[in-house]
Structures are given as C-alpha cells and as structure tokens.
Amino acid sequence: MRADGPIKHIIYVIKENRTYDQVLGDLPQADGSSALVLFGRPVTPNEHALAERFGIFDRFFDNAHVSADGHNWSTAAFANDYLEKMWPPEYAGRRTRYDFEDGAHASVPHAGYLWDLAARSSRSFRNYGKFTTAGPLKGSDVTTDMPTLRDRTDLHFPTFDMDVRDVDRLREWQREYDAFERAGTLPQLELVRLPRDHTAGTRPGSVTPAGMVADNDLAVGKLAEIVSHSRDWSDSAIFVVEDDAQNGADHVDEQRSTFYLISPYAAGGVQHRTLTTAGVLRTIETILGMPPLTPYDAGARPLDAAFRARPDLRPFVALPAQTDTDALNTAAAYRARDSARLDFAREDAAPADVLNDILWHAVKGAAPQPATGAFR
Numbered sequence: 001m002r003a004d005g006p007i008k009h010i011i012y013v014i015k016e017n018r019t020y021d022q023v024l025g026d027l028p029q030a031d032g033s034s035a036l037v038l039f040g041r042p043v044t045p046n047e048h049a050l051a052e053r054f055g056i057f058d059r060f061f062d063n064a065h066v067s068a069d070g071h072n073w074s075t076a077a078f079a080n081d082y083l084e085k086m087w088p089p090e091y092a093g094r095r096t097r098y099d100f101e102d103g104a105h106a107s108v109p110h111a112g113y114l115w116d117l118a119a120r121s122s123r124s125f126r127n128y129g130k131f132t133t134a135g136p137l138k139g140s141d142v143t144t145d146m147p148t149l150r151d152r153t154d155l156h157f158p159t160f161d162m163d164v165r166d167v168d169r170l171r172e173w174q175r176e177y178d179a180f181e182r183a184g185t186l187p188q189l190e191l192v193r194l195p196r197d198h199t200a201g202t203r204p205g206s207v208t209p210a211g212m213v214a215d216n217d218l219a220v221g222k223l224a225e226i227v228s229h230s231r232d233w234s235d236s237a238i239f240v241v242e243d244d245a246q247n248g249a250d251h252v253d254e255q256r257s258t259f260y261l262i263s264p265y266a267a268g269g270v271q272h273r274t275l276t277t278a279g280v281l282r283t284i285e286t287i288l289g290m291p292p293l294t295p296y297d298a299g300a301r302p303l304d305a306a307f308r309a310r311p312d313l314r315p316f317v318a319l320p321a322q323t324d325t326d327a328l329n330t331a332a333a334y335r336a337r338d339s340a341r342l343d344f345a346r347e348d349a350a351p352a353d354v355l356n357d358i359l360w361h362a363v364k365g366a367a368p369q370p371a372t373g374a375f376r
Contacts, residue, residue, distance in 0.1 A: 070243030173190075209362050
C-alpha cells in the first residue's frame with residue numbers, strides 16, 4: 001500500500017448507523033454474537049459474501065458516536081470543537097439547528113475535508129451525495145454549499161431520503177461511472193453515499209427495516225459487481241464504512257461497526273487488528289499520495305495488513321436480494337404509531353434509543369432488547 005503502487009482509483013462508500021453484530025454477528029469465523037443479529041445473511045447476502053471473500057474486519061471502530069460528528073470524522077478525520085459541543089444539545093432536543101453537514105463555517109474543520117485535500121493535492125474526484133441539500137421540488141437537482149464540491153458533485157444523485165431506493169442511487173452513479181470508463185477519465189477518488197440502511201423504522205406505508213437494509217446491501221453488491229467487471233478493476237479499491245454505529249447492540253463495543261475493503265489486492269481472511277475510520281482515511285490518503293488532514297489520521301493505523309501484493313482479478317457477481325425490498329410496514333407493526341410521528345427526513349432526527357428499540361422488536365418480536373451499547 002503506497003502512493004506509487006498499483007491502486008489508482010478509490011471509491012469511498014459511506015452508509016448509515018449499523019454495528020458489527022447487527023449485520024455480521026452470524027459469521028462463525030469471527031468475533032460476533034449471533035444473538036444480536038438483526039440483518040444477517042438472509043437480509044445482507046452481498047455484504048456477507050464480500051466480507052468472506054475480501055476480508056472480515058471484526059475490530060473496526062467508528063471514531064464518531066452519531067451522524068452529526070460521524071460524517072465529519074468519515075470525511076475529515078476530525079470533528080471540531082464547535083461541532084462536538086453543539087451536537088449533544090441538538091440530539092437532546094435542546095437545539096433545533098442541524099448545521100453539521102451544510103458547509104456552515106463554524107463546523108468546518110480547519111484543514112477542510114477529504115475533497116479539499118484532493119483539490120489541494122491535484123487529485124481528481126467526484127461526489128455523490130455527500131454534504132448536499134435537496135432542491136426545492138422533490139426530484140429536482142440537489143445543491144451544495146461546499147465551494148470545492150460545487151463543480152464536482154453529481155446534482156442528479158439524491159440526498160438523504162428513505163423513500164429513494166439505494167439501487168436507484170447506484171443507477172445514477174453507474175451512469176457517470178460508465179461514461180468515465182468510456183472516456184478514460186475515471187476520477188481518482190469518488191465519494192458515494194448509500195444511506196438507506198438507516199431505515200424509517202416501522203412507519204406505516206414505508207418499506208420495512210429489513211427491506212431497506214436488503215436494498216442497501218444489493219446496492220453495495222451491485223457496485224462491487226460493476227467495478228469488478230470494469231477495465232479499471234485491476235487498479236481499484238472500494239472502502240465501505242458506516243458513518244457511525246448509532247449505539248446499537250454489540251457484544252464488544254457500541255462503536256464497533258462494519259467495514260468492507262473490496263479490491264483485487266484485498267488480503268481476505270479475518271482481520272482482527274483494531275482499525276478505525278481515521279485509519280481508512282489515512283489509507284486513502286497514502287494510496288493517493290496525499291498528506292494527512294489532521295493529527296488523528298496521521299496517527300491512525302493504516303490498513304497495510306489488509307492488502308496483498310498479488311491481485312486476484314476474479315470479478316464479483318452480486319447476489320439477488322433474499323428479502324423483499326418492497327415489503328411495506330403495516331399499522332400493526334411494532335410501534336408503528338410512534339414511527340409515524342418520528343422525523344426521518346434527516347439522519348438521526350429520530351432519537352437513537354427509540355429507533356434502536358423499534359428495529360430490535362421489528363426483527364426479534366417479543367425478545368427483550370439488550371442494554372444499549374457494549375456488554376459481555
């Protein structure tokens with residue numbers, strides 16, 4: 001893993017709010033708790049297949065606690081003093097201004113974000129969904145207040161909206177990806193937001209939690225399939241993180257989360273070394289020959305052991321969804337009335353403890369929910 005190595009193109013995918021045990025706790029070869037699985041292999045067949053082929057990371061931890069700092073840690077290896085002081089009252093309902101992903105000056109870290117670093121380093125990049133705002137009419141082009149992103153963002157790529165399928169987001173990404181491939185102008189760095197594993201709880205008329213997570217899983221699998229069948233597969237790496245774990249149940253730690261490395265150069269096997277979001281950024285920076293953004297990524301452990309020198313160029317074929325991605329919640333679903341009152345227009349507007357309870361019982365039925373956070 002080095003700046004002059006074989007990897008020339010990176011796709012950085014950021015998802016929403018899952019712990020390791022919620023998704024991969026049923027993998028017997030790693031440190032998971034099957035009792036805590038909510039969206040196991042029947043819901044996420046592609047993520048299971050990707051982990052088993054390219055590497056299982058059972059000691060990956062998000063630096064952040066919630067989405068407010070999570071999207072900053074995921075793209076800047078830092079959440080500044082203003083942000084860290086302002087998100088707790090926001091999440092406690094004592095503040096109503098969510099100004100953490102809109103380019104508001106107070107929350108912007110001093111060194112900027114990964115895209116600012118790429119611009120300073122003369123690296124080409126393209127943005128799909130990060131720090132964007134929906135247009136005034138549903139379905140209209142998105143906007144962004146981030147100066148560096150204005151000319152490098154796909155304005156047709158949807159923002160955070162649980163009514164939009166991730167496979168449809170992926171279709172828009174593929175439209176540009178195929179065009180870049182034909183022209184030989186694939187950006188060195190792409191950021192892709194696939195947020196639907198957040199879910200809309202059991203809100204009547206919305207797709208069920210399992211259906212939304214299955215849709216998200218299918219989008220990740222199809223992205224891997226598209227890239228691995230492209231002419232740039234031999235020099236590509238895909239990094240897939242959750243912005244935060246949202247304090248869901250996990251038998252190791254409430255910030256342990258899923259991470260996927262998809263590349264011909266992925267070493268595979270069980271990677272049991274402690275890794276973090278900042279380490280992913282340090283790895284991306286190293287591969288693209290860029291300096292670290294902050295002391296946090298500078299000091300983070302990179303993913304050296306996750307790579308090997310000799311590539312395995314076999315393509316990945318996405319598995320079909322095994323869970324109905326169109327199944328709808330009914331009024332009889334667990335806490336459907338509460339879900340109908342929750343705000344799912346933006347990530348984390350619904351209280352984490354409430355949504356975690358809804359998701360647990362929507363999947364597990366009457367089984368008692370474990371205490372929030374880490375336990376043994």
